[in-house]
Amino acid sequence: MTTKRRNNSQDVADLANVSQASVSRAFTLGASISAKTKEKILAAAAKLDYQPNIIARSLSKNQSGLIGILFANWDHPKAAEILKGLCEAITEKGFKPVVQSASTIESVDKAFIDFLSYQVDGVIVFSTSPSANTSALCLRSNIPIVILNHSTPGINASIVTIDSIKVGRQIGDALLKGRYKRIAIISSDAHSQVVSGISNAIAETVSHAAGTEIISKITGIHGYEAGIQTITDLWAEDIKPDAIVCTSDYTALGILAGCRHQLNISVPEELCVIGLGDIPASGWKDHDLSTVKIPHDELVKTTVTTLISKIETKSMEPENIRLEAKLLLRGTIRSS
Amino acid sequence: MTTKRRNNSQDVADLANVSQASVSRAFTLGASISAKTKEKILAAAAKLDYQPNIIARSLSKNQSGLIGILFANWDHPKAAEILKGLCEAITEKGFKPVVQSASTIESVDKAFIDFLSYQVDGVIVFSTSPSANTSALCLRSNIPIVILNHSTPGINASIVTIDSIKVGRQIGDALLKGRYKRIAIISSDAHSQVVSGISNAIAETVSHAAGTEIISKITGIHGYEAGIQTITDLWAEDIKPDAIVCTSDYTALGILAGCRHQLNISVPEELCVIGLGDIPASGWKDHDLSTVKIPHDELVKTTVTTLISKIETKSMEPENIRLEAKLLLRGTIRSS
DNA sequence: CAGCAATATGTATGCGCTTGCAATGCTACT
DNA sequence: AGTAGCATTGCAAGCGCATACATATTGCTG
Incomplete structure (x- = not known):
């Protein structure tokens, strides 16, 4: 099978009886060309399956x-x-x-x-x-x-x-309003500036209220299963949090499942759970997770x-x- | 700001005192070039931030x-x-x-x-x-x-x-084994060959057992909320299915939620639910949805x-x- | 060390297009 | 009719690289 060369602007030019430059102009928006020739060229191009070669165009236009x-x-x-x-x-x-x-x-x-x-x-x-x-x-x-x-x-x-600062403040305010006292922050990525921004802003906001504090920050937790494990671990501690902020909805849903189906923790009375991302499942009736909607x-x-x-x-x-x-x-x- | 031209192979050639062709060869795997000159050229290239221009290469190689x-x-x-x-x-x-x-x-x-x-x-x-x-x-x-x-x-x-034929047969066999009789098939895309393949294979398989039939095929249903709606509608009918095969896990999860939280239908006794796709949530303990794992x-x-x-x-x-x-x-x- | 093959390098051309410049055609006005 | 002014077209160079071909260099054998 002889791989036939694709038609180029010269081929079109020959068929349409114009110069190669005119073919180029016919395919360049706003180029100086008469309606008549342009039409003639487009017809010839259609006949030859011609499409301008963008690679070549890129080379000559340098972009x-x-x-x-x-x-x-x-x-x-x-x-x-x-x-x-x-x-x-x-x-x-x-x-x-x-x-x-x-x-x-x-x-x-x-x-x-x-x-x-x-x-x-x-x-x-x-x-x-x-x-x-x-x-x-x-x-x-x-x-x-x-x-x-x-x-x-x-x-x-x-x-x-x-x-993220603003989000952190909003979360902090909501926690204060809900009279939560012992807050845990769970995140997957220790190095994310977004996560640390939120985390710091929560800490700063709640620091204005006496008796409210961040009792732990855990990083490297990611996903539903990890969420279940995390809440199980936390609940085995002496000092339990009464609010958990989670920088991933999946993890938060895992925590929620752990609370509701395994540990029998009442949400939101005994424990507040907040996620991040507003994935579809968060809005589902059987989860109803508070979370942060990001304007993706x-x-x-x-x-x-x-x-x-x-x-x-x-x-x-x-x-x-x-x-x-x-x-x-x-x-x-x-x-x- | 004068946009300075990027260095090209000629610039590198000049600096390294070789021909442009040699520079090209230095960057072409398996080209005929001595180790010594190649090294010299790579050094010069590094000094000039040079990277071969793939656009130009594409043009001359025609790929x-x-x-x-x-x-x-x-x-x-x-x-x-x-x-x-x-x-x-x-x-x-x-x-x-x-x-x-x-x-x-x-x-x-x-x-x-x-x-x-x-x-x-x-x-x-x-x-x-x-x-x-x-x-x-x-x-x-x-x-x-x-x-x-x-x-x-x-x-x-x-x-x-x-x-999809094979999958459909497996589902059909599983339904027969579970003694389900009235099967509904719910899919999002009426035109998908995969969906129709599965659907037909189920129908064909169960047709071998007396008293088992496909009682309805519904298309255009997609997503969790739609799933809840669908089961609600189906349960209002006179003849209710005792098995639902759903070509999307999300929809299946919606159906499941409707069964468990709203209509009080016992799964899998009263109703069998099968999804497609094995999304993570299907495996979660609180869902435990039967589904088809696709080797993506x-x-x-x-x-x-x-x-x-x-x-x-x-x-x-x-x-x-x-x-x-x-x-x-x-x-x-x-x-x- | 001659002589030849194999390897390395240079020269020059072309990939398909854009575009500056020159040449041509056209319109309209004096 | 003559010509300025503009729109249209052709001509040719060049974008950066690969590569056929020619030439130079090296290594090897006897």
């Missing part, structure tokens, strides 16, 4: 139209939704997303090198960040970076995330528009954007 | 190294896992995934045109399929297609999916290897690959 997405946190409950939002927003703006999975620091940096090779016009990073070295390399190469959901100081990149859609859209505006203005100035999240008070916390 | 992923079913419970698997497998093979979201038929076809423009070397389609026209266009352009999780006859594309990981890997082998052998022969899924019998079905 690929590619945006690299570096996706670290696939376990995020809304991972699919977020990625979908990113891809669609990027496509809508006339770019194409190239997705790369990354977990370790080295693989993140390696992915950036790959992105550079592919001449991406910009990079979006989800829940991780490049090393200072790599970030500097991108700066030298004029590739703007926007980091979603992971604030990282000292890196030349823009950041879009939630206002807005975060995603903001991320993409921020990046693309940087690409278009060739600006490398880092921005720091924080959107508001909303605390949803449901059945797992008492309101007074 | 982009890009694989298009057309992702339709973002609501799939394992969407993130699947996409992650695809991206990682693709990257590992030395290609890069370009992700495109698509829902309507037109957007699917449009996405294909885009992929052609970007000179992708192959396309993976998740849970949808191109029109016959577009598929023919890809055939003419020598772009192999592999469709994951959606068998579509009459299209020039390879298919990787589960053996294997499906994904097979999809990618199939596609890449087609790319490398330039074969356009469609293949039809069906992997086995496993029925997990848990607490929502009686075993005899």
